[in-house]
Amino acid sequence: MFGPLGFTLAPSVRRSRTLYKWVKPLADWYANLAGYRKMGLKYDDLLVEENPEVQKALTRLTPREAYDRAYRFKVASLLSVNHKPLPKDQWLPASEDSRYLKPYVEEVVKETEERRVWDTLEVRRK
Template identity: 65%
Template sequence: MFGPLGFSLAPYIQSSKTLTSWVKPLANWYANAAGYRQYGFKYDDLLVEENEPVQKALSRLTPREHYDRAFRLKRASQASILHKPLEKNEWTPAAEDVRYLKPHVLEVMKEDAERHKWDTVVVEKK
Protein backbone atom coordinates (compact mmCIF):
# COMPACT_ATOMS: atom_id res chain seq x y z
CA MET A 1 0.00 0.00 0.00
CA PHE A 2 2.76 2.43 0.93
CA GLY A 3 6.25 2.48 -0.50
CA PRO A 4 8.02 4.16 -3.37
CA LEU A 5 4.79 4.49 -5.31
CA GLY A 6 2.86 5.98 -2.40
CA PHE A 7 -0.75 5.58 -1.35
CA SER A 8 -3.29 5.58 -4.18
CA LEU A 9 -7.06 5.79 -4.35
CA ALA A 10 -6.96 5.30 -8.13
CA PRO A 11 -8.41 1.74 -8.19
CA TYR A 12 -11.36 2.85 -6.05
CA ILE A 13 -12.00 5.97 -8.15
CA GLN A 14 -11.67 4.09 -11.45
CA SER A 15 -14.24 1.54 -10.30
CA SER A 16 -16.91 4.26 -10.14
CA LYS A 17 -17.98 6.12 -13.30
CA THR A 18 -19.34 9.02 -11.26
CA LEU A 19 -16.14 9.52 -9.29
CA THR A 20 -14.05 9.16 -12.45
CA SER A 21 -16.06 11.85 -14.25
CA TRP A 22 -15.55 14.23 -11.30
CA VAL A 23 -11.93 13.50 -10.49
CA LYS A 24 -10.44 13.06 -13.98
CA PRO A 25 -10.66 16.77 -14.98
CA LEU A 26 -9.16 17.76 -11.64
CA ALA A 27 -6.35 15.20 -12.06
CA ASN A 28 -5.59 16.45 -15.58
CA TRP A 29 -5.52 20.04 -14.34
CA TYR A 30 -3.17 19.10 -11.50
CA ALA A 31 -0.80 17.20 -13.81
CA ASN A 32 -0.61 20.20 -16.11
CA ALA A 33 -0.16 22.61 -13.19
CA ALA A 34 2.66 20.50 -11.73
CA GLY A 35 4.78 21.52 -14.70
CA TYR A 36 6.83 18.36 -15.15
CA ARG A 37 5.44 17.81 -18.65
CA GLN A 38 6.68 21.26 -19.67
CA TYR A 39 10.22 19.98 -19.09
CA GLY A 40 9.65 16.78 -21.05
CA PHE A 41 9.34 14.46 -18.04
CA LYS A 42 6.99 11.54 -17.61
CA TYR A 43 5.46 10.97 -14.17
CA ASP A 44 7.72 8.00 -13.34
CA ASP A 45 10.81 10.13 -13.99
CA LEU A 46 9.97 11.90 -10.73
CA LEU A 47 10.15 8.81 -8.49
CA VAL A 48 12.81 9.02 -5.79
CA GLU A 49 15.70 6.93 -7.09
CA GLU A 50 17.27 6.35 -3.68
CA ASN A 51 14.69 3.68 -2.81
CA GLU A 52 15.97 0.13 -3.29
CA PRO A 53 12.86 -1.10 -5.18
CA VAL A 54 13.16 1.81 -7.62
CA GLN A 55 16.88 1.09 -8.12
CA LYS A 56 16.12 -2.54 -8.94
CA ALA A 57 13.27 -1.51 -11.24
CA LEU A 58 15.53 0.92 -13.10
CA SER A 59 17.99 -1.90 -13.73
CA ARG A 60 15.18 -3.89 -15.39
CA LEU A 61 14.38 -1.28 -18.02
CA THR A 62 15.05 -2.13 -21.63
CA PRO A 63 18.02 -0.34 -23.23
CA ARG A 64 15.60 1.88 -25.19
CA GLU A 65 13.64 2.86 -22.07
CA HIS A 66 16.90 3.54 -20.23
CA TYR A 67 18.16 5.75 -23.07
CA ASP A 68 14.85 7.64 -23.30
CA ARG A 69 14.87 8.27 -19.55
CA ALA A 70 18.45 9.56 -19.61
CA PHE A 71 17.59 11.81 -22.58
CA ARG A 72 14.58 13.27 -20.76
CA LEU A 73 16.67 13.93 -17.64
CA LYS A 74 19.48 15.65 -19.60
CA ARG A 75 17.04 17.72 -21.67
CA ALA A 76 15.21 18.85 -18.51
CA SER A 77 18.53 19.71 -16.84
CA GLN A 78 19.46 21.91 -19.78
CA ALA A 79 16.06 23.63 -19.71
CA SER A 80 16.46 24.18 -15.96
CA ILE A 81 19.89 25.76 -16.47
CA LEU A 82 18.36 28.10 -19.04
CA HIS A 83 15.57 28.95 -16.53
CA LYS A 84 12.77 28.28 -19.00
CA PRO A 85 10.67 25.27 -19.98
CA LEU A 86 10.96 23.51 -23.32
CA GLU A 87 9.21 24.70 -26.45
CA LYS A 88 5.51 23.83 -26.52
CA ASN A 89 6.01 21.17 -29.23
CA GLU A 90 8.57 19.35 -27.02
CA TRP A 91 6.30 19.06 -23.98
CA THR A 92 5.22 15.56 -23.01
CA PRO A 93 1.61 15.10 -24.20
CA ALA A 94 -0.82 13.61 -21.70
CA ALA A 95 -1.31 10.57 -23.96
CA GLU A 96 2.42 9.75 -23.79
CA ASP A 97 2.67 10.22 -20.01
CA VAL A 98 2.35 6.54 -19.15
CA ARG A 99 3.65 4.75 -16.07
CA TYR A 100 6.57 2.86 -17.62
CA LEU A 101 8.36 2.16 -14.33
CA LYS A 102 5.39 1.28 -12.10
CA PRO A 103 5.02 -2.36 -13.31
CA HIS A 104 8.71 -2.98 -12.63
CA VAL A 105 8.52 -1.42 -9.15
CA LEU A 106 5.42 -3.47 -8.28
CA GLU A 107 7.16 -6.63 -9.48
CA VAL A 108 10.22 -5.87 -7.33
CA MET A 109 8.03 -5.18 -4.31
CA LYS A 110 6.18 -8.49 -4.81
CA GLU A 111 9.47 -10.36 -5.10
CA ASP A 112 10.79 -8.70 -1.93
CA ALA A 113 7.61 -9.59 -0.04
CA GLU A 114 7.84 -13.19 -1.24
CA ARG A 115 11.55 -13.35 -0.34
CA HIS A 116 10.77 -11.98 3.14
CA LYS A 117 8.00 -14.54 3.55
CA TRP A 118 10.30 -17.42 2.62
CA ASP A 119 13.17 -16.06 4.73
CA THR A 120 11.00 -15.97 7.84
CA VAL A 121 9.49 -19.44 7.47
CA VAL A 122 9.70 -21.39 10.69
CA VAL A 123 10.40 -25.06 10.15
CA GLU A 124 9.09 -27.26 12.93
CA LYS A 125 9.96 -30.88 13.49
CA LYS A 126 6.97 -33.14 13.94
Template identity: 60%
Template sequence: MAGPLGLSLAPLIRSSPLLTKIFTPAAQWYAGGSLYRQYGLLYDDLLIEERPEVQKALSRLTPREAYDRAFRIKRASHADVLHAPLPREQWTTPEDDIRYLLPHVLEVENELKERAKWDTLTVKRKF
Protein backbone atom coordinates in the same frame (compact mmCIF):
# COMPACT_ATOMS: atom_id res chain seq x y z
CA MET B 1 1.86 3.73 -5.23
CA ALA B 2 0.39 4.24 -1.81
CA GLY B 3 0.34 7.33 0.33
CA PRO B 4 2.34 7.92 3.51
CA LEU B 5 0.10 5.58 5.49
CA GLY B 6 0.22 2.84 2.88
CA LEU B 7 -3.36 3.57 1.77
CA SER B 8 -4.49 4.42 -1.72
CA LEU B 9 -7.89 5.65 -2.87
CA ALA B 10 -7.12 4.94 -6.52
CA PRO B 11 -8.83 1.49 -6.63
CA LEU B 12 -11.98 2.96 -5.07
CA ILE B 13 -12.05 5.87 -7.50
CA ARG B 14 -11.43 3.62 -10.52
CA SER B 15 -14.21 1.24 -9.47
CA SER B 16 -16.85 3.98 -9.36
CA PRO B 17 -17.86 5.69 -12.63
CA LEU B 18 -19.16 8.71 -10.70
CA LEU B 19 -15.94 9.19 -8.74
CA THR B 20 -13.90 8.69 -11.92
CA LYS B 21 -15.94 11.37 -13.65
CA ILE B 22 -15.41 13.75 -10.74
CA PHE B 23 -11.68 13.16 -10.14
CA THR B 24 -10.37 12.77 -13.72
CA PRO B 25 -10.53 16.50 -14.61
CA ALA B 26 -8.90 17.42 -11.31
CA ALA B 27 -6.13 14.87 -11.89
CA GLN B 28 -5.53 16.15 -15.42
CA TRP B 29 -5.44 19.74 -14.16
CA TYR B 30 -2.95 18.79 -11.45
CA ALA B 31 -0.70 16.92 -13.89
CA GLY B 32 -0.76 19.87 -16.26
CA GLY B 33 0.04 22.31 -13.46
CA SER B 34 3.02 20.37 -12.17
CA LEU B 35 5.05 21.53 -15.22
CA TYR B 36 7.09 18.33 -15.65
CA ARG B 37 5.51 17.87 -19.10
CA GLN B 38 6.75 21.31 -20.17
CA TYR B 39 10.27 20.05 -19.58
CA GLY B 40 9.73 16.89 -21.64
CA LEU B 41 9.66 14.51 -18.68
CA LEU B 42 7.39 11.55 -18.08
CA TYR B 43 5.77 10.98 -14.69
CA ASP B 44 7.98 7.96 -13.96
CA ASP B 45 11.08 10.11 -14.49
CA LEU B 46 10.13 11.84 -11.21
CA LEU B 47 10.20 8.74 -9.03
CA ILE B 48 12.73 8.91 -6.19
CA GLU B 49 15.74 6.91 -7.36
CA GLU B 50 17.13 6.35 -3.86
CA ARG B 51 14.40 3.85 -3.03
CA PRO B 52 15.76 0.29 -3.40
CA GLU B 53 12.67 -0.83 -5.35
CA VAL B 54 13.14 1.93 -7.90
CA GLN B 55 16.87 1.23 -8.25
CA LYS B 56 16.18 -2.42 -8.97
CA ALA B 57 13.39 -1.46 -11.40
CA LEU B 58 15.75 0.91 -13.22
CA SER B 59 18.21 -1.93 -13.69
CA ARG B 60 15.46 -3.89 -15.46
CA LEU B 61 14.86 -1.28 -18.15
CA THR B 62 15.89 -2.07 -21.69
CA PRO B 63 18.95 -0.17 -22.95
CA ARG B 64 16.69 2.00 -25.14
CA GLU B 65 14.38 2.88 -22.22
CA ALA B 66 17.35 3.71 -20.01
CA TYR B 67 18.88 5.91 -22.74
CA ASP B 68 15.58 7.73 -23.37
CA ARG B 69 15.16 8.32 -19.64
CA ALA B 70 18.67 9.72 -19.26
CA PHE B 71 18.14 11.96 -22.32
CA ARG B 72 14.87 13.34 -20.97
CA ILE B 73 16.42 14.08 -17.57
CA LYS B 74 19.50 15.78 -19.08
CA ARG B 75 17.35 17.84 -21.46
CA ALA B 76 15.04 18.91 -18.60
CA SER B 77 18.02 19.78 -16.39
CA HIS B 78 19.48 21.93 -19.15
CA ALA B 79 16.17 23.71 -19.69
CA ASP B 80 15.87 24.27 -15.95
CA VAL B 81 19.33 25.83 -15.78
CA LEU B 82 18.27 28.18 -18.57
CA HIS B 83 15.07 29.00 -16.61
CA ALA B 84 12.97 28.30 -19.68
CA PRO B 85 10.74 25.33 -20.49
CA LEU B 86 11.17 23.51 -23.77
CA PRO B 87 9.46 24.71 -26.94
CA ARG B 88 5.80 23.64 -27.05
CA GLU B 89 6.39 20.97 -29.71
CA GLN B 90 8.81 19.18 -27.34
CA TRP B 91 6.42 19.07 -24.39
CA THR B 92 5.17 15.67 -23.29
CA THR B 93 1.55 15.19 -24.25
CA PRO B 94 -0.85 13.37 -21.91
CA GLU B 95 -1.09 10.56 -24.48
CA ASP B 96 2.70 10.11 -24.45
CA ASP B 97 2.95 10.21 -20.65
CA ILE B 98 2.92 6.46 -20.10
CA ARG B 99 4.01 4.65 -16.94
CA TYR B 100 7.07 2.78 -18.26
CA LEU B 101 8.72 2.19 -14.86
CA LEU B 102 5.70 1.46 -12.69
CA PRO B 103 5.25 -2.16 -13.88
CA HIS B 104 8.87 -2.90 -12.97
CA VAL B 105 8.52 -1.22 -9.55
CA LEU B 106 5.36 -3.19 -8.77
CA GLU B 107 7.07 -6.39 -9.87
CA VAL B 108 10.03 -5.70 -7.56
CA GLU B 109 7.72 -4.85 -4.64
CA ASN B 110 5.79 -8.09 -5.17
CA GLU B 111 9.04 -10.06 -5.27
CA LEU B 112 10.18 -8.44 -2.02
CA LYS B 113 6.85 -9.23 -0.34
CA GLU B 114 7.06 -12.83 -1.53
CA ARG B 115 10.66 -13.12 -0.35
CA ALA B 116 9.70 -11.74 3.07
CA LYS B 117 6.87 -14.24 3.25
CA TRP B 118 9.13 -17.22 2.48
CA ASP B 119 12.16 -16.02 4.46
CA THR B 120 10.57 -16.81 7.79
CA LEU B 121 12.36 -20.09 8.26
CA THR B 122 14.29 -20.35 11.50
CA VAL B 123 16.85 -23.03 12.05
CA LYS B 124 16.97 -24.65 15.45
CA ARG B 125 19.80 -26.83 16.51
CA LYS B 126 18.94 -30.22 17.98
CA PHE B 127 21.23 -31.74 20.58
Protein backbone atom coordinates in the same frame (compact mmCIF):
# COMPACT_ATOMS: atom_id res chain seq x y z
CA MET C 1 0.86 -0.21 -4.56
CA PHE C 2 0.45 2.12 -1.65
CA GLY C 3 0.17 5.88 -1.70
CA PRO C 4 1.81 8.30 0.73
CA LEU C 5 -0.84 7.51 3.36
CA GLY C 6 -0.27 3.75 3.16
CA PHE C 7 -3.16 3.02 0.80
CA THR C 8 -4.49 4.22 -2.53
CA LEU C 9 -7.98 5.19 -3.62
CA ALA C 10 -7.21 4.98 -7.34
CA PRO C 11 -8.90 1.59 -7.98
CA SER C 12 -12.09 2.81 -6.29
CA VAL C 13 -12.09 6.02 -8.32
CA ARG C 14 -11.56 4.12 -11.59
CA ARG C 15 -14.45 1.75 -10.83
CA SER C 16 -16.94 4.56 -10.20
CA ARG C 17 -17.83 6.36 -13.44
CA THR C 18 -19.29 9.36 -11.63
CA LEU C 19 -16.36 9.77 -9.30
CA TYR C 20 -13.90 9.28 -12.18
CA LYS C 21 -15.73 11.95 -14.19
CA TRP C 22 -15.20 14.44 -11.34
CA VAL C 23 -11.69 13.47 -10.29
CA LYS C 24 -10.05 13.03 -13.74
CA PRO C 25 -10.14 16.76 -14.69
CA LEU C 26 -8.65 17.64 -11.30
CA ALA C 27 -5.91 15.06 -11.76
CA ASP C 28 -5.11 16.39 -15.25
CA TRP C 29 -5.08 19.96 -13.94
CA TYR C 30 -2.70 18.96 -11.13
CA ALA C 31 -0.38 17.11 -13.52
CA ASN C 32 -0.22 20.17 -15.78
CA LEU C 33 0.36 22.42 -12.78
CA ALA C 34 3.26 20.23 -11.61
CA GLY C 35 5.15 21.28 -14.74
CA TYR C 36 7.14 18.12 -15.40
CA ARG C 37 5.53 17.67 -18.82
CA LYS C 38 6.70 21.18 -19.75
CA MET C 39 10.24 19.91 -19.22
CA GLY C 40 9.65 16.78 -21.33
CA LEU C 41 9.58 14.41 -18.33
CA LYS C 42 7.20 11.55 -17.60
CA TYR C 43 5.58 10.91 -14.22
CA ASP C 44 7.80 7.89 -13.48
CA ASP C 45 10.88 10.07 -14.00
CA LEU C 46 9.91 11.80 -10.74
CA LEU C 47 10.16 8.65 -8.59
CA VAL C 48 12.81 8.90 -5.88
CA GLU C 49 15.82 6.95 -7.12
CA GLU C 50 17.24 6.47 -3.61
CA ASN C 51 14.42 4.00 -2.92
CA PRO C 52 15.92 0.47 -3.16
CA GLU C 53 12.90 -0.86 -5.08
CA VAL C 54 13.20 1.90 -7.66
CA GLN C 55 16.95 1.31 -8.00
CA LYS C 56 16.39 -2.37 -8.71
CA ALA C 57 13.52 -1.57 -11.12
CA LEU C 58 15.80 0.81 -13.05
CA THR C 59 18.19 -2.07 -13.73
CA ARG C 60 15.32 -3.94 -15.41
CA LEU C 61 14.56 -1.28 -18.00
CA THR C 62 15.24 -2.17 -21.61
CA PRO C 63 18.24 -0.39 -23.14
CA ARG C 64 15.87 1.83 -25.16
CA GLU C 65 13.83 2.82 -22.08
CA ALA C 66 17.03 3.57 -20.13
CA TYR C 67 18.37 5.70 -23.00
CA ASP C 68 15.09 7.60 -23.34
CA ARG C 69 15.03 8.23 -19.59
CA ALA C 70 18.61 9.55 -19.59
CA TYR C 71 17.84 11.76 -22.61
CA ARG C 72 14.76 13.23 -20.90
CA PHE C 73 16.87 14.02 -17.83
CA LYS C 74 19.57 15.72 -19.92
CA VAL C 75 17.01 17.85 -21.73
CA ALA C 76 15.29 18.76 -18.44
CA SER C 77 18.63 19.67 -16.86
CA LEU C 78 19.52 21.94 -19.76
CA LEU C 79 16.09 23.59 -19.59
CA SER C 80 16.46 24.06 -15.85
CA VAL C 81 19.85 25.75 -16.25
CA ASN C 82 18.38 28.07 -18.88
CA HIS C 83 15.29 28.73 -16.71
CA LYS C 84 12.98 27.96 -19.64
CA PRO C 85 10.46 25.20 -20.34
CA LEU C 86 10.19 23.55 -23.73
CA PRO C 87 8.20 25.38 -26.40
CA LYS C 88 4.51 24.58 -25.95
CA ASP C 89 4.38 22.40 -29.09
CA GLN C 90 7.11 20.15 -27.60
CA TRP C 91 5.48 19.58 -24.19
CA LEU C 92 4.86 15.94 -23.40
CA PRO C 93 1.18 15.25 -24.12
CA ALA C 94 -0.82 13.45 -21.44
CA SER C 95 -1.41 10.57 -23.87
CA GLU C 96 2.35 9.85 -23.96
CA ASP C 97 2.83 10.11 -20.17
CA SER C 98 2.85 6.36 -19.59
CA ARG C 99 3.89 4.59 -16.41
CA TYR C 100 6.91 2.76 -17.87
CA LEU C 101 8.63 2.10 -14.53
CA LYS C 102 5.62 1.23 -12.34
CA PRO C 103 5.30 -2.42 -13.49
CA TYR C 104 8.95 -3.04 -12.66
CA VAL C 105 8.65 -1.38 -9.25
CA GLU C 106 5.55 -3.44 -8.42
CA GLU C 107 7.37 -6.60 -9.51
CA VAL C 108 10.35 -5.75 -7.27
CA VAL C 109 8.05 -4.99 -4.31
CA LYS C 110 6.29 -8.36 -4.75
CA GLU C 111 9.62 -10.17 -4.96
CA THR C 112 10.91 -8.38 -1.87
CA GLU C 113 7.79 -9.29 0.09
CA GLU C 114 7.98 -12.91 -1.09
CA ARG C 115 11.66 -13.06 -0.13
CA ARG C 116 10.85 -11.61 3.31
CA VAL C 117 8.15 -14.25 3.85
CA TRP C 118 10.42 -17.10 2.78
CA ASP C 119 13.37 -15.79 4.81
CA THR C 120 11.29 -15.64 7.98
CA LEU C 121 9.57 -18.96 7.42
CA GLU C 122 9.78 -21.16 10.45
CA VAL C 123 10.16 -24.89 9.81
CA ARG C 124 8.83 -27.21 12.48
CA ARG C 125 9.15 -30.95 12.78
CA LYS C 126 6.12 -33.00 13.64
